[in-house]
Amino acid sequence: MQVGFLGLGTMGLPMAANLVKAGYRVRAWNRSQEPVARVAALGAEPAAAPAEAAEGAEVLIAMLADDEASRDVLLTQGVLEALARGAVLVNMATVSVAFTRDLAAEHKARGLFYVAAPVLGRVNVAEAGQLNILAAGDATQLDRVQPLFDVLGQKTWRFGDRPEQAAAVKLAANFMIASAIETMAEAATLASGHGVAKAAFLEMLTSTIFAAPPYKGYGAAIAEERFEPAGFKLSLGLKDVRLALAAADAVNVPLPFAGVLRDNHLDALAHGEGHLDWAALSRVAERRAAQK
Template sequence: MKIGFVGLGGMGQGMVGQLLEAGHDVTVWNRSKAPVEKLEAKGAKAAESPRKLAKSSEILITMLPDDSIVHGTLVESGALEALGKQAVHINMATVSVGFARGLAALHKRLGSHYVAAPVLGRPDVAAAGKLNIIAAGESAVVERITPILEAMGQKVWPVGEAPELANVVKIGANFMLASAIESMGEACALNEAHGVGRDTFLDIVTSTLFAAPAYQGYGKMIREASYTPAGMKMAWGLKDVGLAMQASHDSRVPLPFGGIVRDSLLEALARGDGDKDWAALAETPIGRAHLDKR
């Protein structure tokens, strides 16, 4: 099966690496050439454009940052129109619920298939083939592409026939992560104000009540104040919380904590932390507490 892959950021490179290790025939395209050359050395082929890549692919996988870039790269370029009838587009990016619905409708008109398959995991997890992949689309199509998804992840989680359902799950998961980071920052600020260091506090809670991968991983970064290189940039975190707020507005489901997290992210961006890992969000309430004590 001929696989095309668009989007070779930190996540995409690791995912393509896993596909190549599994013996798949993979052709790639990326705006910058360095990642393409790196993967060519591992056995990937290079495409001249997204349109030409789509035309020659039975499976087109995309891992792009947001709605706008997906639209420009695939729709405006004519790439989706070039996909063959019965070809499958697997969109593994975190996009808005409305945009996912629109892509599904476009594919239906064009005669190709659309599966949303956003992932849980950071670049190191992608490189190790340990992603958790949330998949939604026609059940027969999801079943057909599951071996490809399994080459990139440790588990595939089907959540329904409507592709946007996978994006709802991913947006909800990222909202929970942002909330966890914010709450750790606020709790650290409280403890530091009373003389208990963040290292001691986070060591206790991530070893007991919150001994879970998200808390332990982000807790370690906060303890060490180690936010570069970024696995998930602060600016991307703001985008994802914005997607949660947008989805909540559309479905009239209140997310009271969402406004707090969004404002903390905006404050972090205002202080110049946009390229840091979004774990640095914890520094917002900590820094605010220090200012209040002056």
């Protein structure tokens, strides 16, 4: 099975590498050349342009930054034209529900298949092939690409036959991460207002009833005020909150926590903190309480 791979960022690179290591014939493209050289060194075939990665591929995996990059790469550079009729595009990036719907329709019109399969897990999880894969699309197509998912992840969760269902699940999950950060920020500021050290407070909670990865990871960063280098930028967090709000808006779902999140992210951006790690959302709560 020939696999095309578009987007060798921090997540895409280890994912493509794992496919190569598992024996798949992978033709990979990336905007910048350095990551292409790295997977090529492992045995992947370098592609000079997105369409070149698509040509002859039975499965084309896309792991691009966002809606804009995905639209640019997938729709304006001859990718769909290069795919053979019957090929399947597996979009593993976090993109909007609306764009997912458009893209799925576009594929259908061209006799192509489209599967959405965003992932849960950071770089180290991707490297270990232990991602959780959130998939939606035609069941036959999901079966077809399952062997690839088995290489990339520890488990594939299927959420329906419409690709936007997986997009919605991923955005809802990221909204939950943002909420966890904000919750810790508010709670720690409350504790701090009564003279309890943020670090002691957060260490206790993230070692006991909230010993889950988003709490442990972001909680430690908040406790240590360690916001650089950013694992995931606050400005990207805002982008995901906006997408969750848009996805909710489309189906008339109020999302009051997301409204608070949106405002607090904007507060952070207004104060020049968009480049910091998502954990820096905690600065907003502190600033509002004049604890900084």
